[in-house]
Amino acid sequence: MGVGKKHYKILFMAPTVIALLLTTVFPLVYSIVISLFNWNLVKPDTKWQFVGLRDYINILKNPEYISALKVTVIYVIVVVAVEVVLGVLLAILAFQKVFGTRILRTVVISAMVISPVIVGTAWRLKYNPGYGLINYFLDRIGIGGYGFLADAKTVVPAIMVADVWVWTPLVFLICLSGLQSVSQDALEAASIDGANAVQRFFYVTLPALRPSIVLAILMRTMDAFKQYDLIYAMTAGGPGTASQNVNILMYNTAFQYFNVSKGAAMGVLSVILINIAAMFLLRLNKREAV
Amino acid sequence: MITGCGGGSDTGGSQGEAGGAETTAPAGDDTDAEMADAKTTINFMCDSRSEFEKMEKLLPQFTEETGIDVNFTFLQETQLRSKAGLELQADKTDIDVMLLDFLTLPKYIEAGYVEPLDTYFEGSTTFDEGDFIPTFIDSCKGEDGKLYAVPLYQDCSILILRGDLFEKYGLDIPKTFDELMECAKVIDAGEEGVAGIAMRGARGMGVSEWTWPSILAGFGGSYYTDDMKADLNTPEAKAAMQYYSDILKNYGPDGVANYSYTEVQNDVMQGKAAMMIDSATLAVRCEDPEASTVAGKLAYAVIPSDGEHDPQPGFYSWDLIVPKGSAHKEEAARLLEWIVSPEVSPQLGFSAPNQALESVYAIPAYEGLEGALSLYNRMEASLQLADPDFRPRIPEESGVGEVVSIAVSDVLSGTAEVDAALENCNKQVQQILDDAGY
Numbered sequence: 001m002g003v004g005k006k007h008y009k010i011l012f013m014a015p016t017v018i019a020l021l022l023t024t025v026f027p028l029v030y031s032i033v034i035s036l037f038n039w040n041l042v043k044p045d046t047k048w049q050f051v052g053l054r055d056y057i058n059i060l061k062n063p064e065y066i067s068a069l070k071v072t073v074i075y076v077i078v079v080v081a082v083e084v085v086l087g088v089l090l091a092i093l094a095f096q097k098v099f100g101t102r103i104l105r106t107v108v109i110s111a112m113v114i115s116p117v118i119v120g121t122a123w124r125l126k127y128n129p130g131y132g133l134i135n136y137f138l139d140r141i142g143i144g145g146y147g148f149l150a151d152a153k154t155v156v157p158a159i160m161v162a163d164v165w166v167w168t169p170l171v172f173l174i175c176l177s178g179l180q181s182v183s184q185d186a187l188e189a190a191s192i193d194g195a196n197a198v199q200r201f202f203y204v205t206l207p208a209l210r211p212s213i214v215l216a217i218l219m220r221t222m223d224a225f226k227q228y229d230l231i232y233a234m235t236a237g238g239p240g241t242a243s244q245n246v247n248i249l250m251y252n253t254a255f256q257y258f259n260v261s262k263g264a265a266m267g268v269l270s271v272i273l274i275n276i277a278a279m280f281l282l283r284l285n286k287r288e289a290v
Numbered sequence: 291m292i293t294g295c296g297g298g299s300d301t302g303g304s305q306g307e308a309g310g311a312e313t314t315a316p317a318g319d320d321t322d323a324e325m326a327d328a329k330t331t332i333n334f335m336c337d338s339r340s341e342f343e344k345m346e347k348l349l350p351q352f353t354e355e356t357g358i359d360v361n362f363t364f365l366q367e368t369q370l371r372s373k374a375g376l377e378l379q380a381d382k383t384d385i386d387v388m389l390l391d392f393l394t395l396p397k398y399i400e401a402g403y404v405e406p407l408d409t410y411f412e413g414s415t416t417f418d419e420g421d422f423i424p425t426f427i428d429s430c431k432g433e434d435g436k437l438y439a440v441p442l443y444q445d446c447s448i449l450i451l452r453g454d455l456f457e458k459y460g461l462d463i464p465k466t467f468d469e470l471m472e473c474a475k476v477i478d479a480g481e482e483g484v485a486g487i488a489m490r491g492a493r494g495m496g497v498s499e500w501t502w503p504s505i506l507a508g509f510g511g512s513y514y515t516d517d518m519k520a521d522l523n524t525p526e527a528k529a530a531m532q533y534y535s536d537i538l539k540n541y542g543p544d545g546v547a548n549y550s551y552t553e554v555q556n557d558v559m560q561g562k563a564a565m566m567i568d569s570a571t572l573a574v575r576c577e578d579p580e581a582s583t584v585a586g587k588l589a590y591a592v593i594p595s596d597g598e599h600d601p602q603p604g605f606y607s608w609d610l611i612v613p614k615g616s617a618h619k620e621e622a623a624r625l626l627e628w629i630v631s632p633e634v635s636p637q638l639g640f641s642a643p644n645q646a647l648e649s650v651y652a653i654p655a656y657e658g659l660e661g662a663l664s665l666y667n668r669m670e671a672s673l674q675l676a677d678p679d680f681r682p683r684i685p686e687e688s689g690v691g692e693v694v695s696i697a698v699s700d701v702l703s704g705t706a707e708v709d710a711a712l713e714n715c716n717k718q719v720q721q722i723l724d725d726a727g728y
Contacts, residue, residue, distance in 0.1 A: 041375045042397045042685050117366070128553065129544035130562050147545020150491070152705040155548075232368070238493030239547040239703035240696050255372030256495070257689040 028271070035265035041258035055265040064241065065249060065266070071156060072245040076224040079163045083220055084213060086164065087171025092205070094172070095179045105176075112169045120233025123162040124149065127234075149235050152242035159234055159243055163227065171216040178212025179205070214285040218278060225274050246270055331359040332618045332625060335373070336389035338364045341442070341638045345629070348637065352628050358621045378403035383615040386622040392429050392607040392678065393496070395439055397685035399432040405612040406436040410623030416631035421643035429678040430609055439609035440630045441642040446676040447504055447604035448570040448668060453589035453656025455481065455564050463589065463661060466597040467508065467533055470565075474541035477564040486541030488554045488563035489534070491702040495691025497550050498698040500604050501567055503681045506530040507602030508595035513682055513690065513719070518728045520720035522694070523712050529596075531708045535701045547703035559584060567593050569606060570651070570669045571641065577653050577665075589655040589662035592672050605676035607642070686726050693718045 035056070038049035059065050090108065094101045111119075126133045127148045135145035148158040182205055190200050228247040231237065237244030237252075246266065254263025336342055342362070349360050363385070365373060374390055377383045378398055390398070398404050411417045419427050419437075423444050430439040449470075451463070455477050464470040474486025490498045506512070511526030521527070538546045543557055555572045557563035559582035566572075570590075579585040595601040610629065612622040628634055632645035641647045651669055655662035681687060697715035700706040706714070 041379050042401050044379065044401055124548075127545075130553075130557060131560065145544055147548065150545035150547035150549075150703050152700075152703050235548060236492065236494050236497070238696070238699045239491075240493060240700035240705050242703070242705060251372075252692060255375065256692065257686075258375050 031264040031267050034261050035268050037261050039259075039261040041260055051261070055262045056269070059262065059265055059269065064244075065246070067241060068244050068246045068249040071243065072225060072247075075156060075160065075163075075227065075245060076221055078157075079160050079167070079224050080217055080220045082160070082164050083168045083171050084217055086168045087216060088175050088209065088213065090168065090172045091175035091179055092201075094176060108169045108172055111166050114166075116166070116229035117233045119162060119166055120230045123159075123165075123230075124234045127158055150239055152239055155235055155239060155243045159231055162230060162234065163224065166230070167220060167223070171220065174212050174216045174219075175209060178209045182208040210285070214281060218281050221277055221281065222274055225270065225277070329357050329359065330618055330621050331361055332386035332616075332621050333361050333363060333384050334387045334625070335363045335365065335370070335377070335385045337367045337370045341640055344638050348634065352625065356621075356624055356628075358624060360625060378613050378615075381615055382617070383613050385613055386616040386618045387625055388611050388613060389442075390439065390609050390611050391496075392439075392441065392609050393681070393683055393687055395430065395609055395611070396432075396683050398611075399438050400685070403614050404438045405614050405616065405619050405623075406432070406438055407440070407612065407623055407626065408437050410620060411437070411627060414627055416633070417627050418643075421632060421645065423642075423644065423673055425605070425673075425676065425678055426607055426642060429605075429607060439611045440626050441607040441609050442630070442635075442640045443571065443607045444642045444644075444647055444673055445569050445571050445606040446669065446672045447501065447567055447593055447606075448573070448665075448672050449565065449567050449591040449593050450558065450573055450576065451565040451589050451591065452477075452558075452561075452584060452587055453659035453662055454587045455484070456589065457656075457658045463591045463659070464594050465591075466594050467505075468597075470594045471533075471537050471541075474537055474565065478541040481564065484561065485543040485557065485563045487537060487565040487567070488543050488546070488549065488557045489538060489567050490551060490554055491538060491542075491546040491549045491699060493692070493695045493699040494550070495688050495695060497695055498702075499681065499691045499695035500569075500606070502530070502534055502694070502698050504567070504593055504602050504604050505534050507680055508593070508599055509533070510596070510599045513694075514723075518723060520716045520723060522697075522719055523716040527712055528708055531698070531701055531712055534698065535708060538702060547699050558582075558588075569604075570665065570672065573653065573665050574639075574650065587656050589659050590665050590668035592668060592675065601672075601675055602680050603672040603676045605678045605680055607678075684726075686722050689722045690719050693722070 036050060036052055037047065038051045039047045094104050127135070129135050129145035129147045139145055148154045186204050187200055190204050195203065226247055227245060228251060231243055231245060231248055235243045237248040250263050250266040250270070253259050253266060346362065353359055370389065371391065374388055374394070377385050377388065422441060426441045426444045430437055430441055432438050456463070459476050459480055461473050461476060464473050477484060478486030489501045492498055506527060509526045509530040511524055511530050512521050515521045543549070543563060551568055551572060554566050554568050555576065558566045559576050561583050573588065573590065576582050576588060577585045593601050593603050610626050612619050612626070616622055629638070630643055632643055635643060635646040636649040639650050641650060647669070648666060651666040653665040655664055681691060693715055697711040700711045701708055
């Protein structure tokens, strides 16, 4: 009566579209706009001074940004690789109906539900050379305490360990649900054809798991690129700038130095980079799936 | 009393206003009655600390007196700092009272984001500028001389040392950097598992950049030249950095390049470090027998210098302000007045006004060490020396502080040599100054 089918569609979609516009599209567009100005929070008159792409050029010429980008890229590659390998292995282990797998599932997931700042603080204390848990055990086996977070060479790997500890469970969960979809018939058929366990894994299970793995890689890549709270709680980017990734630099620029426009420009650059990585990953999946 | 010792004109000014404040003000009572009818709720934004927890418990008393309800928003310190900037620059904000780092206050005052308090405090029976150390209350004033904030803390850096160990090794309280190094060396060598000294090494404005500037000034160095050029690659700065690196690498705890105040305080409380230079406020917890293994064993001293220059203890405060965009400025000012009153503040555990400082910090020093004086006594002496501009309060300080802290952290972690770290630091600081148009 009065409201046609077409209108219903609009009516039902409206809340989602409005929410998306407000929470995603508007901030993104606004970020792009302010990245073209000279806005500094403590200098009210700078807000609408147009500077065009100046900030982008300055950022790309800034060795601090390049070094932060390097930290970010290495961080993403290493943690995602390790987490995917461990996550897949754990999932396969948990999928075998062996004694204790239920407990394993619960234990593994619990890491993920703790707030990242708490995880970071806990790991910072664990790494403390004086009274930290890790160094206690190292001490016991005769290696002795070491300030992993205070050494520029060991700080990033030390943070990666914490990241792997928190986020492997996500990969594990995604792959575990992927495993449920592996056809038992195919496995049986392969078995009858004489394939051993290793062959069954590489030729049946793994190909069936590929969509889950790609999803996990995609999600973890985007999240690891945006890693902030864990690093902030553990080192704040230190010692020096050794563990400063793009997000720490961006946060400091925008909210500590209050150079909002420059911070926004870094954010836009991150969006571009993450999108390129995502497109690359999705394309890879498509090509191999054919 | 502390207030008597301050500079002439400042003390004179505050006494003048104090005189006015002592007259009774019936107008204030009228406002009371009106507000009791209205029942306003004001929003208070701060970080979580034990003082505010105690305050929540005392607040019903305030609400009963004034009819003003207070709603707390607790944030982590980092979030607090960034949200403060965002809320203040908005034309209207829900936040009526905000906790603010004193360092950032001048830039917000200059930008016109902060409400002056003088008119609200006129006729107050409890607020008296004379109750504060002049440098601290002055750090809350704008260039126009108006009062824009009230300080909750009168904090400075101080040397905290293990009186029992000093007694054991027959050491005297160090007055110069050389003596400090020697004390650290003796205890570090003598005591198994005890570092000679712990200080902050982690990056971050106000982290290592809270302790090191005092060492810098103690060697006669400074951040800027008189005509505002970066001055951090001087022989004095290099001597200060070399000293900081030597004492911490040789006699400090392992992993000191990632030490913030938490680690420094923990090490002392667990008996793993014999000395620390850090905020005097941290001493209170170190003297709590339930939390600390060294309670009752500590002694206090003004931080050393090179012997030629005056010691330069770090200056620190957190202030309460009323944002310009608040809709309840009058009520917010009443709350500020209540919190820093000589009656309420000591109950909460703050160190301003002086009545609170005196009662909260009346902690005696370890008895066995000759010449050791109480925490309050040494704090009072240090606070007189503390200068709010020991890290100059320019609007760009958050950037400069970060850069300086990175140099400290790089040197301590062995990533860079002293000369290279400071040359690079100086260049970056100059860049920040250039960009800002100095």
